[in-house]
Amino acid sequence: MKRVRVKICGITREADARAAVTAGADAIGFVFYADSPRHVDLDEALAISRSMPPFVARVALFLDAAAADVQAVIDRVRPSMLQFHGRETPEYCRAFDMPYIKTVPMGEADADPAAWAGAYPEAHGLLLDANRAGAAGGQGQRFEWHNDTALPDMPLVIAGGLDADNVGAAIRRFAPYAVDVSSGVESAPGVKDPERMHAFVDAVTRAG
Numbered sequence: 494m495k496r497v498r499v500k501i502c503g504i505t506r507e508a509d510a511r512a513a514v515t516a517g518a519d520a521i522g523f524v525f526y527a528d529s530p531r532h533v534d535l536d537e538a539l540a541i542s543r544s545m546p547p548f549v550a551r552v553a554l555f556l557d558a559a560a561a562d563v564q565a566v567i568d569r570v571r572p573s574m575l576q577f578h579g580r581e582t583p584e585y586c587r588a589f590d591m592p593y594i595k596t597v598p599m600g601e602a603d604a605d606p607a608a609w610a611g612a613y614p615e616a617h618g619l620l621l622d623a624n625r626a627g628a629a630g631g632q633g634q635r636f637e638w639h640n641d642t643a644l645p646d647m648p649l650v651i652a653g654g655l656d657a658d659n660v661g662a663a664i665r666r667f668a669p670y671a672v673d674v675s676s677g678v679e680s681a682p683g684v685k686d687p688e689r690m691h692a693f694v695d696a697v698t699r700a701g
């Protein structure tokens with residue numbers, strides 16, 4: 494049986510990053526969106542990255558950022574992967590020549606992941622989150638898990654309001670490649686709770 498990967502997003506502190514890895518996270522996410530309570534700057538992300546052991550992916554998240562700002566993160570932090578959370582076009586996403594995942598705004602009534610897979614064929618995966626197009630995530634909100642939503646043949650990452658209590662149901666519904674969590678493992682915005690991270694990863698392991 495395959496193992497469902499875990500990304501813990503919105504890491505702002507080295508101690509939280511280490512606790513995420515100890516809990517069993519496969520990836521950590523850095524939010525490069527100035528209005529987020531989880532925003533980190535280049536030096537903070539670099540310091541956290543350098544404290545990581547091997548084989549932990551570091552994902553840099555952007556929301557309609559200027560291309561020069563994305564390139565500055567690539568050059569200094571050297572993330573493993575980019576995550577585009579806004580209205581970035583396929584041309585914009587591919588221009589950095591980096592692996593990337595594209596968020597599908599499932600808060601839109603007509604959200605169609607299969608159509609997004611067709612529009613972003615070079616994406617390494619699609620992340621289904623509860624936001625509306627161009628709006629921030631990290632709100633702890635779920636989207637409607639309709640049983641009739643057609644799912645594309647592309648690695649899927651499920652996000653939006655996940656926690657240890659509901660992630661098992663999300664895995665049974667979507668059979669995703671990975672799940673992504675931020676608020677559901679926090680004690681305050683941007684502050685991760687080691688016990689909640691452990692409980693989350695344990696729930697993913699049980700469901701997988």
Ligand SMILES: O=C(O)c1ccccc1N[C@@H]1O[C@H](COP(=O)(O)O)[C@@H](O)[C@H]1O
Nearest residue numbers: 502529629630631632633653654675676
């Ligand atoms: O976390 C943020 O502050 C954020 C800001 C802007 C865009 C995306 C953001 N977070 C992403 O939203 C998902 C879901 O968060 P939550 O678990 O519902 O709180 C999170 O994993 C990030 O990928």
